Amino acid sequence: MKLYDCNTAPSPRRVRIFLAEKGITLPIVQIDLRTNEQFSPSFRAINPDCTVPVLELASGDKIADAVAICRYLEVEHPEPRLMGRDALEQGVTEAWLRRIEVEGFYSVMDVLRNTSPKLKDHALPGPLEHEQIPALAERGRRRVEALFHRLDAQLSEREFITGPHYSIADITGLVTVDFARWVKLAIPEDCAHLRRWHRAVSDRPSAKA
Amino acid sequence: MKLYDCNTAPSPRRVRIFLAEKGITLPIVQIDLRTNEQFSPSFRAINPDCTVPVLELASGDKIADAVAICRYLEVEHPEPRLMGRDALEQGVTEAWLRRIEVEGFYSVMDVLRNTSPKLKDHALPGPLEHEQIPALAERGRRRVEALFHRLDAQLSEREFITGPHYSIADITGLVTVDFARWVKLAIPEDCAHLRRWHRAVSDRPSAKA
Numbered sequence: 061m062k063l064y065d066c067n068t069a070p071s072p073r074r075v076r077i078f079l080a081e082k083g084i085t086l087p088i089v090q091i092d093l094r095t096n097e098q099f100s101p102s103f104r105a106i107n108p109d110c111t112v113p114v115l116e117l118a119s120g121d122k123i124a125d126a127v128a129i130c131r132y133l134e135v136e137h138p139e140p141r142l143m144g145r146d147a148l149e150q151g152v153t154e155a156w157l158r159r160i161e162v163e164g165f166y167s168v169m170d171v172l173r174n175t176s177p178k179l180k181d182h183a184l185p186g187p188l189e190h191e192q193i194p195a196l197a198e199r200g201r202r203r204v205e206a207l208f209h210r211l212d213a214q215l216s217e218r219e220f221i222t223g224p225h226y227s228i229a230d231i232t233g234l235v236t237v238d239f240a241r242w243v244k245l246a247i248p249e250d251c252a253h254l255r256r257w258h259r260a261v262s263d264r265p266s267a268k269a
Numbered sequence: 270m271k272l273y274d275c276n277t278a279p280s281p282r283r284v285r286i287f288l289a290e291k292g293i294t295l296p297i298v299q300i301d302l303r304t305n306e307q308f309s310p311s312f313r314a315i316n317p318d319c320t321v322p323v324l325e326l327a328s329g330d331k332i333a334d335a336v337a338i339c340r341y342l343e344v345e346h347p348e349p350r351l352m353g354r355d356a357l358e359q360g361v362t363e364a365w366l367r368r369i370e371v372e373g374f375y376s377v378m379d380v381l382r383n384t385s386p387k388l389k390d391h392a393l394p395g396p397l398e399h400e401q402i403p404a405l406a407e408r409g410r411r412r413v414e415a416l417f418h419r420l421d422a423q424l425s426e427r428e429f430i431t432g433p434h435y436s437i438a439d440i441t442g443l444v445t446v447d448f449a450r451w452v453k454l455a456i457p458e459d460c461a462h463l464r465r466w467h468r469a470v471s472d473r474p475s476a477k478a
Contacts, residue, residue, distance in 0.1 A: 121357055125364040132360030148330055151341030155334040184408075188415070193404045199393075206397065 062087040063129075064106060064114040069093055070165075070239040072113035074126045076269035077231045082137050099187065110187045127157065130228055142228045153222050156229040160221075163207040164236040170200035171243040204245050208237075212251035220257070226264075234261045271296040272338075273315060273323040278302055279374075279448040281322035283335045285478035286440045291346050308396065319396045336366065339437055351437045362431050365423075365438040369430075372416040373445040379409035380452040413454050417446075421460035429466070435473075443470045 063079075063086045065072045079086065091097045091112050098110040107114045107124045115129040116122050123129050134143045144150030173183045174197040183190040211233060214221060221229040237247060237258055247255050261267060272288075272295045274281045288295065300306045300321050307319040316323045316333045324338045325331050332338050343352045353359030382392045383406040392399040420442060423430060430438040446456060446467055456464050470476060 115360075117357065119357075121361070123357075123360045123364055125367055127367065128360045128364035131363045132356045135356035135359055147341050147344035148326065148328075148332075150344055151324075151332045151337045152330070154340045155332055155337035158334055158336065190408060190411075191404070193402060193408070195400070195402045196405060199399060199402070202399075 061118055062089055062116050064089045064091055064103075064112050064116070066091050066093045066098075066112050069112060070235050071111070071126050073269065074228075074231055074235050075113045075115075075129050077234070077266045078130045078133060078142060078228065080266035080269040081140065081142060081226070081231075081264075082133060084133065084137055104187070108187070109185075111185050127161075127228075142226070142231070144222075144227065145225075149222065149225075153227050153229050156221050156227075157232055160207065160211075160229060160232045160236055163203050163210075165232060165239065167200040167203040167207070168236060168239045168243060168245065171197045171204070171245070174200070175243070201243075201245060204236075204240055205248065208248055208251055208254055211257075212248075212254040215253040215257045219260075226261070230257075230261050234258065234267060270327055271298055271325050273298050273300055273312075273321050273325070275300050275302045275307075275321050278321060279444050280320070280335050282478065283437075283440055283444050284322045284324075284338050286443070286475045287339045287342060287351060287437065289475035289478040290349065290351060290435070290440075290473075291342060293342065293346055313396070317396070318394075320394050336370075336437075351435070351440070353431075353436065354434075358431065358434075362436050362438050365430050365436075366441055369416065369420075369438060369441045369445055372412050372419075374441060374448065376409040376412040376416070377445060377448045377452060377454065380406045380413070380454070383409070384452070410452075410454060413445075413449055414457065417457055417460055417463055420466075421457075421463040424462040424466045428469075435470070439466075439470050443467065443476060 063075065065076065065088050067090060091103055097103060098112065104110060106116070106122065109124060111124065113126055113129055114122055114124045115132065123132055130143070134141070144153040173179045174192045174194060180192060181189040183192045211221065218224070220226050221233055247258060272284065274285065274297050276299060300312055306312060307321065313319060315325070315331065318333060320333065322335055322338055323331055323333045324341065332341055339352065353362040382388045383401045383403060389401060390398040392401045420430065427433070429435050430442055456467060
């Protein structure tokens with residue numbers, strides 16, 4: 061089993077933190093997104109979508125999606141549980157994970173990919189060209205700020221996003237907050253609970269992954 | 270336990286089909302999206318995001334996301350398994366589910382919400398106003414068509430999207446293909462495998478849900 065990764069990129073960082081929290085070490089193959097190595101013929105043969113992370117199993121099967129990789133690892137290495145323990149926790153964790161992705165992670169990506177001159181014609185990940193849409197960057201900024209306030213309210217009554225246990229929702233939240241700095245979106249001044257949580261999850265050894 | 274639903278809407282249809290495949294019946298509360306009942310004070314008290322589906326448990330806990338509801342139900346009622354049986358199947362099913370959502374379901378939503386005069390200032394679900402972005406509708410059309418061709422290739426070698434077993438990826442695929450008709454996006458002429466699969470999954474009793 062091995063992981064195709066890019067150690068500067070936020071999407072595979074989600075898997076790296078997940079692995080660190082589980083105490084799993086894997087052989088890592090670095091794909092350098094800064095030099096467009098993801099578009100090379102050799103990497104296209106591994107993942108025609110030209111994205112990382114990709115988990116390649118001993119069988120040759122591949123999983124090319126950060127959350128789907130975490131799902132596989134959660135089943136193979138259940139402890140500590142990071143995607144919820146019982147039915148309700150699993151449902152609630154999945155709902156928060158998806159909210160943070162759609163309103164946060166993808167919105168930061170919308171800001172970055174629709175404004176960066178380097179990503180002109182690459183407003184979406186992958187091999188196909190898509191023109192930038194400036195209005196989408198503006199909308200992305202508003203959505204990220206709204207999510208930060210919502211997370212602040214949620215964390216006013218809980219240690220972690222879904223309750224007393226650290227989960228994949230916290231991992232996605234941490235990566236989203238750090239990714240938002242790339243487009244100069246900081247935690248708003250009035251979000252003290254979100255800031256307290258961000259310090260705590262950043263202090264875990266896994267955050268260095 | 271009860272489900273807040275709208276029997277004309279695609280997002281809760283994913284849960285209805287999932288329930289039908291599991292053989293689960295639940296009390297249903299209809300929320301009429303055509304008359305904007307989701308924005309009423311009484312429904313806002315149930316889900317401040319003003320979206321359906323919402324699953325309300327006997328404990329009062331609520332899960333307000335279609336896939337998170339399915340996750341809860343999969344743990345509580347494991348058979349028949351619709352989200353994968355072993356680790357690899359669970360990972361692969363999740364990867365396809367997420368691809369079909371991001372490239373298909375959300376893209377159809379982008380086309381509809383950024384073109385329909387009725388949805389002016391509601392280019393995203395929920396209570397906040399967002400202006401329509403016409404370029405996003407165009408991009409959505411291209412993404413849906415690309416996904417249909419990709420699914421056709423996948424189905425050229427498999428009975429269902431992830432292999433020999435019907436799964437939540439098929440449910441999301443079926444709902445996406447049917448939702449795409451709302452914006453006049455049909456299965457392309459050259460996608461015979463996708464058409465064969467669509468006939469088969471539409472013939473299952475659950476498709477009437």
